[in-house]
Amino acid sequence: MDFGYSPRAKEYIERVKAFMRDHVIPAEEAYHAQMSGSPDWRQWRQPALMEDLKAKAKAAGLWNLFLPDPHHGAGLKVVEYAALAELMGYNTMAAEVFNCNAPDTGNMEVLHMYGSPAQQDRWLKPLLAGEIRSAFCMTEPDVASSDATNMEATAVPDGDEVVVNGRKWFSSGIGHPNCKILIFMGLTDPTAERHKRHSMILVPLDTPGVKIERMLPAFGVYDEPFGHGEVTFDQVRVPKENIIAGLGRGFEIAQGRLGPGRIHHCMRAIGGAERALALMCERGDKRVAFGKTLNQLGGNVDVIANARMAIEQARLLTLKAAWMMDTVGVKAAMSEISQIKVVAPNMAQVVLDAAIQMHGAQGVTLDTPLSTLAAYVRTVRLADGPDEVHRKVVAKFELARQRAARGEA
Numbered sequence: 001m002d003f004g005y006s007p008r009a010k011e012y013i014e015r016v017k018a019f020m021r022d023h024v025i026p027a028e029e030a031y032h033a034q035m036s037g038s039p040d041w042r043q044w045r046q047p048a049l050m051e052d053l054k055a056k057a058k059a060a061g062l063w064n065l066f067l068p069d070p071h072h073g074a075g076l077k078v079v080e081y082a083a084l085a086e087l088m089g090y091n092t093m094a095a096e097v098f099n100c101n102a103p104d105t106g107n108m109e110v111l112h113m114y115g116s117p118a119q120q121d122r123w124l125k126p127l128l129a130g131e132i133r134s135a136f137c138m139t140e141p142d143v144a145s146s147d148a149t150n151m152e153a154t155a156v157p158d159g160d161e162v163v164v165n166g167r168k169w170f171s172s173g174i175g176h177p178n179c180k181i182l183i184f185m186g187l188t189d190p191t192a193e194r195h196k197r198h199s200m201i202l203v204p205l206d207t208p209g210v211k212i213e214r215m216l217p218a219f220g221v222y223d224e225p226f227g228h229g230e231v232t233f234d235q236v237r238v239p240k241e242n243i244i245a246g247l248g249r250g251f252e253i254a255q256g257r258l259g260p261g262r263i264h265h266c267m268r269a270i271g272g273a274e275r276a277l278a279l280m281c282e283r284g285d286k287r288v289a290f291g292k293t294l295n296q297l298g299g300n301v302d303v304i305a306n307a308r309m310a311i312e313q314a315r316l317l318t319l320k321a322a323w324m325m326d327t328v329g330v331k332a333a334m335s336e337i338s339q340i341k342v343v344a345p346n347m348a349q350v351v352l353d354a355a356i357q358m359h360g361a362q363g364v365t366l367d368t369p370l371s372t373l374a375a376y377v378r379t380v381r382l383a384d385g386p387d388e389v390h391r392k393v394v395a396k397f398e399l400a401r402q403r404a405a406r407g408e409a
């Protein structure tokens with residue numbers, strides 16, 4: 001593995017770093033102040049400041065950096081973009097500034113890889129332009145959704161149409177005022193082989209029968225203006241041209257969608273940990289108690305050293321997984337992708353918790369990004385598969401490797 005960044009990646013790193021320093025971080029407070037603050041998602045608006053920042057990032061050529069296709073994005077390798085995702089993890093607003101936020105990135109990747117030319121024209125283009133937002137509706141309240149083959153909501157062909165029925169939840173982004181399109185995963189053929197039963201369907205949000213029942217708070221926070229919606233689909237009819245890639249390919253697409261997304265989530269979690277460490281060091285140097293700075297008290301230097309070591313380990317492992325995706329492909333990197341999906345958010349959770357502790361009561365307020373980042377990294381341990389499912393993948397590969405090494409495969 002090559003541990004250095006390419007000159008092109010280095011150049012992007014410097015530009016994103018400068019943009020974060022000059023534009024995004026100074027806007028944090030004003031951005032939050034422009035939110036409605038209402039638990040009623042119907043009141044939510046896109047803060048004007050976000051559109052300003054997006055326009056600036058676009059003009060600076062810092063746009064769609066996640067897409068490896070140079071015609072639509074920056075053409076960066078996964079390992080190169082990983083460094084940029086880390087910088088975007090310094091707060092929870094930055095990724096949208098660069099049009100690199102979940103779930104839109106994953107949805108754009110799906111449309112880019114599997115969408116028909118007509119689907120790309122209608123939905124991918126405005127998503128790439130940042131004009132609309134999207135949601136991914138897979139998880140259901142009534143079934144264990146860590147097993148994607150469990151989904152019970154249906155997507156059944158009927159003549160020239162597909163009829164969609166069921167209840168989904170944690171559809172992130174569905175509360176965004178610009179959300180226009182949903183990617184729905186539904187059961188098409190319960191008699192087919194387990195991994196070929198589901199299909200992915202494009203459902204415009206304004207189709208009759210689609211109803212947002214409520215937004216779900218995560219640790220009491222609604223993640224405005226994106227939100228996590230519970231949504232029902234009642235006899236929703238869309239043309240069969242809205243099927244992505246073909247009936248029965250839902251599971252395959254879901255797997256393809258999650259590989260790069262996991263690198264992005266993990267690197268953002270690492271960025272959140274870096275920000276926490278920086279804030280913790282500064283606070284510890286400046287705040288005085290019992291006649292000493294906090295950094296001179298108790299075991300606080302150990303806390304700082306442990307945080308640095310943990311971040312470095314998680315970053316190296318995540319970059320290894322990204323590098324493997326670039327060189328040997330997602331399939332061969334499956335164990336490493338699952339490893340980082342456990343390691344990075346767990347590490348970030350510990351570092352953020354330590355930084356909150358060093359900030360005393362202020363740490364749990366919204367005066368610093370710490371509490372929001374802590375909530376975010378905690379949810380990453382569930383979203384895109386809980387820790388336990390990823391451990392299962394790691395163990396499966398390890399046991400197979402060990403059995404092969406013993407000649408027992």
Ligand SMILES: Cc1cc2nc3c(=O)[nH]c(=O)nc-3n(C[C@H](O)[C@H](O)[C@H](O)COP(=O)(O)OP(=O)(O)OC[C@H]3O[C@@H](n4cnc5c(N)ncnc54)[C@H](O)[C@@H]3O)c2cc1C
Pocket residue numbers: 103135136137138139140143144145146147169170171172173218228379382383384385386387388389392
């Ligand atoms: C903030 C947030 C945003 C999300 N955004 C989206 C989104 O945009 N679209 C979407 O479709 N979904 C989204 N999700 C849902 C997420 O993908 C699911 O929560 C996740 O897949 C787990 O499914 P579940 O909640 O049904 O948990 P369950 O499947 O019920 O699992 C519950 C728990 O059981 C345990 N468990 C499960 N499997 C195993 C195993 N093999 N071994 C041991 N223990 C196990 C784990 O502890 C797990 O946490 C989001 C979730 C959160 C929290």
